[in-house]
Amino acid sequence: MARALITVPPNAKRGEVIEVRVLIQHPMETGYRPGSDGRILPRDLIRKFSCRYDDGKSNEIVFSAELYAAIAANPLISFHTVATGSGTLTFLWEGDNGFMQSEMAAIKVS
Amino acid sequence: MLAPALAAPLTDTPGDPARGRAIVANRQVGLCLLCHSAPIPEERFQGDLAPSLAGAGSRNTADQLRERIIDSRKLNPQSIMPSYHRADGFSRVAPAQAGKTIFTAQQVEDVVAYLMTLK
Amino acid sequence: MNRRQALATLAVVMVRPAFAAEGDLAGAIRTWTGGAATKEGRVKLDIAELVDNGNAVPITVTVDSPMTAANHVTAIALFNEKNPQRDIARFQLGPRAGKAQVSTRIRLATTQRLVAVAKMNDGSFWTHNVDVIVTLAACIED
Amino acid sequence: MSPATQAMQKDDTQNPAMLWVKDGEALWSKPAANGKSCASCHNDAPKSMKGIAATYPAFDTQSRRPIHLSERINLCRKNKQDASPLPPEHQDLLSMESYVALQSRGMSIAPHRDKRMSEFFTRGEKHYKQRIGQLDLSCAQCHDDNPGKRLAGTPIPQAHPTGYPIYRLEWQGMGSLQRRIRNCMSGVRAEPFAFNSTEMAELETYLASRAAGMAMDAPAVRP
Numbered sequence: 097m098a099r100a101l102i103t104v105p106p107n108a109k110r111g112e113v114i115e116v117r118v119l120i121q122h123p124m125e126t127g128y129r130p131g132s133d134g135r136i137l138p139r140d141l142i143r144k145f146s147c148r149y150d151d152g153k154s155n156e157i158v159f160s161a162e163l164y165a166a167i168a169a170n171p172l173i174s175f176h177t178v179a180t181g182s183g184t185l186t187f188l189w190e191g192d193n194g195f196m197q198s199e200m201a202a203i204k205v206s
Numbered sequence: 207m208l209a210p211a212l213a214a215p216l217t218d219t220p221g222d223p224a225r226g227r228a229i230v231a232n233r234q235v236g237l238c239l240l241c242h243s244a245p246i247p248e249e250r251f252q253g254d255l256a257p258s259l260a261g262a263g264s265r266n267t268a269d270q271l272r273e274r275i276i277d278s279r280k281l282n283p284q285s286i287m288p289s290y291h292r293a294d295g296f297s298r299v300a301p302a303q304a305g306k307t308i309f310t311a312q313q314v315e316d317v318v319a320y321l322m323t324l325k
Numbered sequence: 326m327n328r329r330q331a332l333a334t335l336a337v338v339m340v341r342p343a344f345a346a347e348g349d350l351a352g353a354i355r356t357w358t359g360g361a362a363t364k365e366g367r368v369k370l371d372i373a374e375l376v377d378n379g380n381a382v383p384i385t386v387t388v389d390s391p392m393t394a395a396n397h398v399t400a401i402a403l404f405n406e407k408n409p410q411r412d413i414a415r416f417q418l419g420p421r422a423g424k425a426q427v428s429t430r431i432r433l434a435t436t437q438r439l440v441a442v443a444k445m446n447d448g449s450f451w452t453h454n455v456d457v458i459v460t461l462a463a464c465i466e467d
Numbered sequence: 468m469s470p471a472t473q474a475m476q477k478d479d480t481q482n483p484a485m486l487w488v489k490d491g492e493a494l495w496s497k498p499a500a501n502g503k504s505c506a507s508c509h510n511d512a513p514k515s516m517k518g519i520a521a522t523y524p525a526f527d528t529q530s531r532r533p534i535h536l537s538e539r540i541n542l543c544r545k546n547k548q549d550a551s552p553l554p555p556e557h558q559d560l561l562s563m564e565s566y567v568a569l570q571s572r573g574m575s576i577a578p579h580r581d582k583r584m585s586e587f588f589t590r591g592e593k594h595y596k597q598r599i600g601q602l603d604l605s606c607a608q609c610h611d612d613n614p615g616k617r618l619a620g621t622p623i624p625q626a627h628p629t630g631y632p633i634y635r636l637e638w639q640g641m642g643s644l645q646r647r648i649r650n651c652m653s654g655v656r657a658e659p660f661a662f663n664s665t666e667m668a669e670l671e672t673y674l675a676s677r678a679a680g681m682a683m684d685a686p687a688v689r690p
Binding site for chain 4: 257286297303
């Protein structure tokens with residue numbers, strides 16, 4: 097499994113806008129780059145990312161992204177969400193060659 | 207390849223300034239712009255380790271330029287400028303380049319011809 | 326350089342089309358907006374104007390929006406002019422974001438123009454263009 | 468280094484090298500087939516490995532020459548874990564090295580001033596000053612005589628290895644000082660020193676002494 101680094105404030109006040117930062121290990125091979133033998137390396141990209149927020153009342157996707165070859169290797173995405181309630185954030189990355197990885201982070205909202 | 211007088215032209219074909227310019231501008235062939243700047247505006251990132259090539263043709267004769275390109279260390283042993291037409295006296299040369307000069311004789315002439323246009 | 330060498334040099338240059346552009350920038354933006362008109366403003370694309378390595382360039386897009394249910398950004402798309410492909414990324418967000426600001430790191434093959442386009446819930450599109458200069462690497466990995 | 472690259476290194480939540488550190492942290496306590504992990508002998512890395520990376524390359528009594536931190540990790544694998552050595556630049560090796568190097572962050576580079584090291588230092592200095600390759604350039608000609616000037620668009624650094632292993636944007640991944648040195652050597656069209664060769668250890672010994680007293684910033688981000 098690819099290593100991921102998730103940064104979410106563990107505690108937040110209700111209604112506070114928090115920053116969420118996710119970093120995941122992935123080559124993001126563009127499909128345009130020649131390898132050492134001169135042949136084009138096959139594309140291997142993370143294509144989609146989403147963040148689902150389960151705050152105890154609702155469980156919905158609060159942010160999502162479609163990524164292309166121009167996103168750097170080991171992609172970093174940083175976005176914001178309103179701390180609506182205590183619960184979990186579930187992150188999902190999906191991509192070429194059946195790549196799929198999910199990570200969770202807990203948040204306590206007071 | 208031993209030229210009897212280093213300053214004399216290396217080939218019978220006169221150097222071509224347009225080809226010389228292309229060699230100077232090319233970062234894999236001439237490598238000149240890694241260290242020097244030159245009046246080649248389309249090449250954005252030029253080095254500043256060595257003097258600008260602008261005006262090289264008014265500061266030097268063709269023979270002087272040729273001598274410097276062939277083996278600048280003959281003129282200054284401390285020079286960081288590579289010797290473009292010397293094939294021996296190096297250490298640890300990569301197998302792909304062993305025994306080879308950076309420039310062919312004609313490339314030396316082309317670059318000299320280009321530099322002589324920089325007045 | 327004789328003719329054969331000249332051709333060899335040309336061949337090296339011709340390898341480039343692996344990195345050649347597909348389609349034009351304006352066309353890619355039009356496809357995403359569905360042909361709707363775009364206006365300049367409300368979006369701010371933050372990126373260094375001079376980049377020392379094009380492999381991972383930090384970029385932040387911020388849209389001026391209250392991000393309420395009545396007035397918010399629904400999507401942000403990033404485009405480039407000279408990479409092999411015009412699209413960089415598309416982000417979907419809404420009032421739950423609280424703040425319309427997204428950051429990532431992108432690849433830039435060369436000096437070029439970048440465009441951020443934001444779509445609002447009222448159907449309007451807003452843009453910001455930035456020109457970025459990418460330094461050529463002096464020593465490229467063999 | 469641009470402000471953007473510096474910012475990427477300074478903030479661990481953005482520093483891509485931290486992905487390797489995380490892997491290294493997990494590997495630290497992962498037992499080998501014989502049941503032994505790094506932690507079995509060295510316990511808590513933040514305590515036991517504090518300042519260790521800042522002392523490498525260090526003299527190895529068995530091979531009677533300075534060795535690199537990655538070679539030390541491989542020796543431990545062989546002698547204590549009955550595991551095969553990992554090849555140069557193996558991701559697990561870079562991860563372990565990053566995790567160990569992180570424990571010296573902010574500390575001064577402090578190579579052993581061992582009498583046994585001096586001949587290697589002397590030879591390393593010679594390598595550093597030796598003109599090599601078809602372009603006939605030495606390390607010193609760029610990094611001592613012309614730092615701060617621009618080689619094409621790129622400013623020449625002073626060649627202080629404070630941050631290895633590094634996440635190099637050019638590589639889009641982690642790599643060692645040996646890989647970086649080999650890049651420069653191929654750049655001047657020379658035959659690079661082999662990974663883990665004595666020459667490489669000599670050059671690294673010289674570079675470490677030259678950087679003595681500078682703060683470690685591993686795992687660093689470099690263009």
